[in-house]
Amino acid sequence: MKIVSIQLLNEEQPKYLQLFNSIKEQISQGEMKPGERLPAIRSLASQLGVNTSTVVNAYKQLESNSYITAKKGSGYFVSNTKTGKEDINFSSDLGLFKDTSVINFASATPHPSIFPIESFKACINEVLERDKGFAFGYDESNGYRPLRQSILDYFNREYSIFVENENYLQIVSGAQQGIDIIGKVLLNPGDYVVTETPTYDGAVAAFKSRGARIISVNMDKDGMDMEELEKKIRICKPKLIYVMSRYQNPTTVCYSEEKLKKLLLLAKENQLYIVEDDSMSELYFEKEKPMPLKALDIDNECVIYLKSFSKILMPGLRVGCMVIPNKLLSDFTKIKHTSDISSSGLIQRSLDLYFRSEKWEEHLQYMKEIYRGRFEVMLTALERLQKYGVKYEKPGGGLYFWVRLPRYLSAKLFYQKCKANGLVFIPSGIFYDNIHKNCDDYIRLSFASAGIDQISEGMAILEKCLQSKYQEE
Amino acid sequence: MKIVSIQLLNEEQPKYLQLFNSIKEQISQGEMKPGERLPAIRSLASQLGVNTSTVVNAYKQLESNSYITAKKGSGYFVSNTKTGKEDINFSSDLGLFKDTSVINFASATPHPSIFPIESFKACINEVLERDKGFAFGYDESNGYRPLRQSILDYFNREYSIFVENENYLQIVSGAQQGIDIIGKVLLNPGDYVVTETPTYDGAVAAFKSRGARIISVNMDKDGMDMEELEKKIRICKPKLIYVMSRYQNPTTVCYSEEKLKKLLLLAKENQLYIVEDDSMSELYFEKEKPMPLKALDIDNECVIYLKSFSKILMPGLRVGCMVIPNKLLSDFTKIKHTSDISSSGLIQRSLDLYFRSEKWEEHLQYMKEIYRGRFEVMLTALERLQKYGVKYEKPGGGLYFWVRLPRYLSAKLFYQKCKANGLVFIPSGIFYDNIHKNCDDYIRLSFASAGIDQISEGMAILEKCLQSKYQEE
Structure with missing residues (x-):
């Protein structure tokens, strides 16, 4: 980090925010590389002539925005996982619509084929x-x-x-x-x-x-x-x-x-x-x-x-x-x-x-019927999966199931496995602000975009992946 | 002003900004009324236990956002002119299109009748x-x-x-x-x-x-x-x-x-x-x-x-x-x-x-011809108005003339007069940030929305209003 270039001279902005911004900029512009260690808090504070709490606040803000990651006992490092979150997120609603070889339980919006x-x-x-x-x-x-x-x-x-x-x-x-x-x-x-x-x-x-x-x-x-x-x-x-x-x-x-x-x-x-x-x-x-x-x-x-x-x-x-x-x-x-x-x-x-x-009411009824059908198919399949330790609450409506994986499974790794087998959904990490790092035990299965046959097929992939994991244990 | 309710406790925000926000809120919520005098800088600073520069900065920010107005020698007051600026601005592109009794030199966008x-x-x-x-x-x-x-x-x-x-x-x-x-x-x-x-x-x-x-x-x-x-x-x-x-x-x-x-x-x-x-x-x-x-x-x-x-x-x-x-x-x-x-x-x-x-190039040619015609009509009429002391630079393109009024005319007052006679345009104050208060000597005449006949008619109204002012002098 080019500490020499950091100047906290703006009297109308809190110092921690100025520090946050200048480090953020160095990371964004590639002057600090992923994996690079940030200066120790005390030493940076003394070099800049500020309180340690200013540096702590700036680092916390950077961490909660995924620019840096804390490693217990060894300090703060520039993140290299930052884009991971967005990758999944972006693809969910966009590219995958067109990739017909992948079954999409990720997207939360209806498939264009059922638009009025x-x-x-x-x-x-x-x-x-x-x-x-x-x-x-x-x-x-x-x-x-x-x-x-x-x-x-x-x-x-x-x-x-x-x-x-x-x-x-x-x-x-x-x-x-x-x-x-x-x-x-x-x-x-x-x-x-x-x-x-x-x-x-x-x-x-x-x-x-x-x-x-x-x-x-x-x-x-x-x-x-x-x-x-x-x-x-x-x-x-x-x-x-x-x-x-x-x-x-x-x-x-x-x-x-x-x-x-x-x-x-x-x-x-x-x-x-x-x-x-x-x-x-x-x-x-x-x-x-x-x-x-x-x-x-x-x-x-x-x-x-x-x-x-x-x-x-x-x-x-x-x-x-x-x-x-x-x-x-x-x-x-x-x-x-x-x-x-x-x-x-x-x-x-x-x-x-x-x-x-009258088209609006008609369309609403049509959407409800379609979704109810998909809901039932996914529900029936999910009931079968309970034997692997999968848990969920039956929702009264909406477009998703929120499914708790068996204790021994990481949602992120399970996502990778299912993706390799032609099924995508959203692992729980996406829905948590970065402070909660350990929330890796749920997946969201959406039936917004996949048709009934695809839902059956997708649930079979899910079962296959669960089964192999279950046997590994 | 309820000074008692002002608290500047947020350590992560500059104090002047906190003060700005709480006064802004009191004004927006009607707890401070238009015309009400704000506390003197020194006295407010001592009541809040902050530097006078904090109050000065907050007041400046309020002033540049038109919440308050400085009156020389007597302090700061809650503005009552705040909406004036927006009134003109909003109406220029919206309501006046439909009001066919008013000639519109204010709008900067073409009239819907010439859309492709x-x-x-x-x-x-x-x-x-x-x-x-x-x-x-x-x-x-x-x-x-x-x-x-x-x-x-x-x-x-x-x-x-x-x-x-x-x-x-x-x-x-x-x-x-x-x-x-x-x-x-x-x-x-x-x-x-x-x-x-x-x-x-x-x-x-x-x-x-x-x-x-x-x-x-x-x-x-x-x-x-x-x-x-x-x-x-x-x-x-x-x-x-x-x-x-x-x-x-x-x-x-x-x-x-x-x-x-x-x-x-x-x-x-x-x-x-x-x-x-x-x-x-x-x-x-x-x-x-x-x-x-x-x-x-x-x-x-x-x-x-x-x-x-x-x-x-x-x-x-x-x-x-x-x-x-x-x-x-x-x-x-x-x-x-x-x-x-x-x-x-x-x-x-x-x-x-x-x-x-090919429609795009065709339409562009069509728009250019239309606008050139309007430009010429407005230019010819403007040349005639020079005798009243009106000044302008002939533009090489675009949709406006930027016209300097004779020294004795206020653009804002002249706007009111023309409006009463069925013509609107934009007086110069709109285009200046509030620090420049004296910029009241230009008007922007747009030929984007009015047709050729309307331009002639509008320029005649302008001349009539200039003439009567000229004779008053």
Whole structure:
């Protein structure tokens, strides 16, 4: 490391952050190589003339962003595993669709072959006929108004979410942008954000890109551990809690009503906001549809409800929607404008027509039937695998199973083995923030993208790989 | 102000930033009202137990974000003019399109009636026939590969921009998102960014949302004042320079070759990046097309070239493109992924077909003819107005005139007067960061959206309003 080049002269930035940034830069630019040892904390501190705690904080930040790795007793080293995580993640939704020789239990989005292309195409052409050039002008930053009205009707009817009018709805270019905008509006560098653990890594990445620090709270079978949450709120005073209250990704947990109420109470008492990320509550296999947390937030005070249509319609729409609490309204519109001015007018207008037609309800029923079939096939196969020590909770809906491997198996290594045999899924490490290094005992099996025959085939590969491991033991 | 509620306890954030945030919050939540006086610097500092410089820095930050206003000799007050700026800005591109009773010299984007809807519709339908559901799957985060190839061909051919291959191109959801992503990749809170002054306020807003501080450098007739730039680089060590090298918004200035070379040299010597924002270099009325700065950056080292198609095609596409310097490649893809995963696949694929057809060149010729006609009409009318003391430089291309009003006129007041008479444009204040309060002597007249008859009519209104002012003097 070129210590000589490190200067901590910016008076308006904490020193630890300046140190973090200059080491990060040396690693990114290849001036520090993977495996290289970082200077000892005490010696670096004295060379730079700062407290040891400044160096400790910078190293911790680097570690939690995977730039460096601590080795017990021997110090910190530049990571070489950093890209591993992203490799799996990226391939899951992209390249593997087209690689028909691999069975895909990794992807969380439906296969393009079941998208409602014909009816959506009709909507697009109707919009182009009707609105002509205006379909390609700028729309309002908070979204095409008739679409916001359609969505609000849907939220009212299906989820008992009531807000005064469509002004409280903000259209976004997909749920990921929603999370990014929430971070921009609410977070400053150094702020704390509570997430479930395990959780969706794309949300963690967006919060971290604002300089936020993540506090992970463990999941029970009916939602976050509320005692742990309460304690961590008291200590860290977070700004935000990020939850997926229904069919949580990846654990498939639904929150109990009791925990939802407790969550809301904690938010109110501590004046913090909850982001409720909902991508698949429509896909329930139980008799009763679970209600969102947002339905309890009757004064529209502290829950930002974020709705994605990627899993129930098509991911490539890049259109999602947020319900914004009263106090935050103008901030969100402004930040949306700075982010990308507005989301595609053509797609918003076409989606509006689609929602207003009967096609939407029909398609939803069709998706539910397809997914229920796949769910049953995967479930039946999983029951057979219990004899190898595999464990899981049967989910009430959603698109995944969260499967605990036998004690002697590493999810990461098992993933490599299955991949070599033509099956991919997501090993648990992806869903944990880096502090939790030992979470290598679960895999997420998704039935979003594979058809019924492929599911049977994939489960047979899984069994074969389990069997051989079982016999090795 | 509830000083009692202000706590500066976060050890990892500069105190001035904590103070900035808590006052900002009180203003946003209405606990401090417009016109309310802020505590005197010395007294607040002693009550909070901090240095006066901390309070000064917080107040400055509030002022530069328009939350408060300094009144000479009497202190700081909560602004009530804050929304003024945004009102004009928002209406320029949105509401006024539909208000046919107002002539629009404000909007910088073409009117929807001249969009190439029929040919683009054909491309959309061809893509849907060809790709079916895959048009709505996720595309690669850096963009649909064939589109990147088409665009790179175009950049090669038309602008002598050469990079190794299309991997160095990043598709974004419009140029505004490009600027936002650049900020996320390169800026930390407190970093300095150089911009031209006057400049595009959307860029300033995006940089500020990353906590950056803006350094403004004055524009000469052939580009930024290079002495001033050099001096400010030496003092502030900025990370980034943001320029519009051709038909700068709003001054219409084109950089001389000499200044382009100097700019590049300064960037190399000081290891900083230049963002070259190009939205209308195709629209030249001179014989020779001016070359972009990026063409000089032959090692693809320090210029991020950002291309928008909003002004030459349609703003609602929400698709733009960046050429990324070698060292920054992987960072950009990651940050794009966290921002919105990917841009609309359907639009990217349709745009690719459109570029590969002859329609694109045809449309470009058509747009140039239309704009040249409007340019001539506005120019002729402006020549007539010189007798009232109006001044301007004749631009070599682009979509605006940057017009200096007679000494005795305030652009803001003149705007109000013209608006009352049925004409809108943009007064100069919008293009200046708040530090420059006295820049109220120019107006930007755009011929992007108004037709030839409307331009004549609008210029007549302008003359009438000038005349009456002239007689009042």
